[in-house]
Amino acid sequence: MEGASKRDVLSHLSQLEVQTRSRRNQPQQHYRVKELKAKVEALMLQRDQLKAEIHILKSLHKLRSSLDHQRDGDEDEAMEVGSENSDLLRLMGKHIQLRDLRHAHHLIGGYDVVKTKRGRGACLSLPTAYEGVCLDTYNLEIDLKPAVRINQHNIPPFIPLSSLAEQSDLQSDLRGFLDALSRHLNAFAGRKQQLKLVKEQHKSVDVMESNILCSRLVLMLTVPGEKQAVLCVLEYTDHTRCLPTRVHFESNDEKLPDSALWTTNCSLFLETPVHKALTAMKKTGFIV
Known part of the structure; x- marks a missing residue:
């Protein structure tokens, strides 16, 4: 009976150890999930941009094809969509030609x-x-x-x-x-326009500091839940670019800026315009 009692105690202790390890892994898993969500959001943002560019290119190709038909004598067939659409097609065609000329002007x-x-x-x-x-x-x-x-x-x-x-x-x-x-x-x-878009699109984000060159930007972000404040400092040392060269976070929680979760956010700011990075962080629940 004594041996059985010892086995029961050891079995119970083993179960408690497994439960403790499981609880310890839960926060890490939670942060890992949020980190993966942030990466997915950034990739989806890039995907949407590529889709928009592809749609524009397809539309331009279709319009140019219609204009070529008009020049080749197939005007009656192209005009079957109605006079209103035809006028719009001509205007868009002229706009495309002018834009192409302007683009060529700058290319040379x-x-x-x-x-x-x-x-x-x-x-x-x-x-x-x-x-x-x-x-x-x-x-x-x-x-x-x-x-x-x-x-x-x-x-x-x-x-x-x-x-x-x-x-x-x-x-x-x-x-x-x-x-x-x-x-x-x-x-x-570009930096100035991004700052303007941050103020217009993200009312919950406080712009704490910015200079006339827009080469340094300090934002106050709010983490949901405990409403913890995080300072986001963006420095643009390369004045020929619209993206920051250095990003770092400051918080009362000293472990937060170095966590894997916020390291992902740092990469997001380095690779994405600031107003779009903030949108991605809101969608994934990093900030309010």
């Missing part, structure tokens, strides 16, 4: 140029855009004779205009200078 390095001072100078326009939305346009007036030099401009003072001019030989490589300047302006416009 073309900038909008107006001659000034009877040919001794030129005024160049440098437009900026982000995700297909046209933003600010900047102007640069240069003297061409007797030597190429910058005269007047409305480039923001925090853009390193003089440094870019020194790095490029304006006399022989004006195109290189303009391309570098355009990259800086478009990257700044």
